Amino acid sequence: MKAARIHAYGGPEVLRVEDAPEPVPGPKQVLVEVHATSVNPIDTKIRGGYLRAGLRYKLPRILGLDVSGVVRAVGAKVTGFRPGDAVWSSPGPKLEGTYAELVCVPEAELALKPTNLTHQEAAALPLVALTAWQALFDRGRLKAGDRVLVQAGSGGVGTVAIQLAKHAGAWVATTCSARNAELVTGLGADRVVDYTQEDYTQVLSDLDVVLDALGPAEMLRGRKIVKKGGHLVGITPDVPGHVQRSGPVLGLAATGLTITRHRLGGRWCAGIHASFVTRRPDGAQLAQLTEICEAGALRPVIDRVLPLDDIVEAHRYSETGRARGKIVIAVR
Numbered sequence: 540m541k542a543a544r545i546h547a548y549g550g551p552e553v554l555r556v557e558d559a560p561e562p563v564p565g566p567k568q569v570l571v572e573v574h575a576t577s578v579n580p581i582d583t584k585i586r587g588g589y590l591r592a593g594l595r596y597k598l599p600r601i602l603g604l605d606v607s608g609v610v611r612a613v614g615a616k617v618t619g620f621r622p623g624d625a626v627w628s629s630p631g632p633k634l635e636g637t638y639a640e641l642v643c644v645p646e647a648e649l650a651l652k653p654t655n656l657t658h659q660e661a662a663a664l665p666l667v668a669l670t671a672w673q674a675l676f677d678r679g680r681l682k683a684g685d686r687v688l689v690q691a692g693s694g695g696v697g698t699v700a701i702q703l704a705k706h707a708g709a710w711v712a713t714t715c716s717a718r719n720a721e722l723v724t725g726l727g728a729d730r731v732v733d734y735t736q737e738d739y740t741q742v743l744s745d746l747d748v749v750l751d752a753l754g755p756a757e758m759l760r761g762r763k764i765v766k767k768g769g770h771l772v773g774i775t776p777d778v779p780g781h782v783q784r785s786g787p788v789l790g791l792a793a794t795g796l797t798i799t800r801h802r803l804g805g806r807w808c809a810g811i812h813a814s815f816v817t818r819r820p821d822g823a824q825l826a827q828l829t830e831i832c833e834a835g836a837l838r839p840v841i842d843r844v845l846p847l848d849d850i851v852e853a854h855r856y857s858e859t860g861r862a863r864g865k866i867v868i869a870v871r
């Protein structure tokens with residue numbers, strides 16, 4: 540089958556589109572024909588080798604953590620899916636990735652795809668939607684009437700987090716540059732802070748939840764605007780920065796220390812709950828997101844769709860940090 544693999548860690552050019560062995564599903568796994576996948580910043584961090592001490596991949600390795608496609612075959616113990624089902628997933632990082640014509644996904648990490656989205660639209664959502672959901676609701680305890688700040692509202696996670704927070708009945712502020720103000724307002728944002736002109740810590744206060752996608756330094760500043768007992772939830776602990784400074788193994792340890800420092804500092808210095816969330820694959824949660832999409836409350840924002848052959852260009856673009864929503868990869 541055709542797949543995009545890395546044979547070494549490095550820049551976007553280490554990605555090679557080539558022939559790779561077809562995966563065979565285990566007893567509790569589903570073999571999915573991939574129609575579309577998408578690029579997430581984590582893919583570029585894995586490709587760069589920043590997570591190699593934790594993931595310990597054997598190379599070559601197929602990257603990719605989002606899929607929308609059709610079930611081709613199921614393992615002997617799979618009960619919830621049949622060949623022909625249209626499905627979506629953001630699988631965990633253990634099995635081979637989704638930048639391929641075929642991928643095996645554990646049944647527990649799969650859900651039926653929203654019927655009102657094409658495969659390319661659906662592939663834009665699973666990883667960022669699970670991340671936003673777990674950050675806002677599982678960790679942030681967001682509820683109707685709460686006031687939330689979504690940092691980087693025009694990015695992959697931000698565009699989804701704004702919609703999910705609005706759907707839950709929250710008042711939503713977001714940061715973005717002026718060129719993206721109309722986009723985030725269209726998604727439902729109540730207050731848009733142009734980060735090139737305004738300091739959000741000066742114009743926002745007393746928030747129930749802050750979802751931070753910018754990193755530990757912004758998390759420290761964000762403490763000021765969370766009300767006592769509120770939640771500051773980070774999703775970017777800056778693994779690349781730590782690894783560049785301390786190497787692959789010590790860098791991961793330093794990331795762990797940063798996470799602990801923020802949790803304790805948030806509690807002791809500001810009286811808030813500060814933490815970092817790592818997206819957890821979850822088929823049941825994805826099934827709830829399917830319903831939210833089908834109810835019309837969540838739609839993907841797609842910056843561009845590129846063919847699998849252009850995966851190097853897709854990674855280069857992701858690394859500019861300027862994507863408006865998601866970069867989707869069409870596979871078939």
Ligand SMILES: NC(=O)c1ccc[n+]([C@@H]2O[C@H](COP(=O)([O-])OP(=O)(O)OC[C@H]3O[C@@H](n4cnc5c(N)ncnc54)[C@H](OP(=O)(O)O)[C@@H]3O)[C@@H](O)[C@H]2O)c1
Pocket residue numbers: 579580581666667670690691692693694695696697714715716717718719734752753773774775816817818819857860861862863864865
């Ligand atoms: N923990 C997890 O499980 C998890 C899951 C998903 C993502 N993440 C992490 O979360 C971060 C965001 O991911 P993403 O997919 O949303 O990234 P992305 O789509 O690449 O984000 C790009 C967007 O960020 C905006 N942006 C850049 N600098 C900004 C700033 N200073 N203030 C406000 N907006 C800014 C850009 O808007 P402008 O062009 O207008 O600046 C652009 O629209 C990444 O570091 C990623 O690795 C973590």
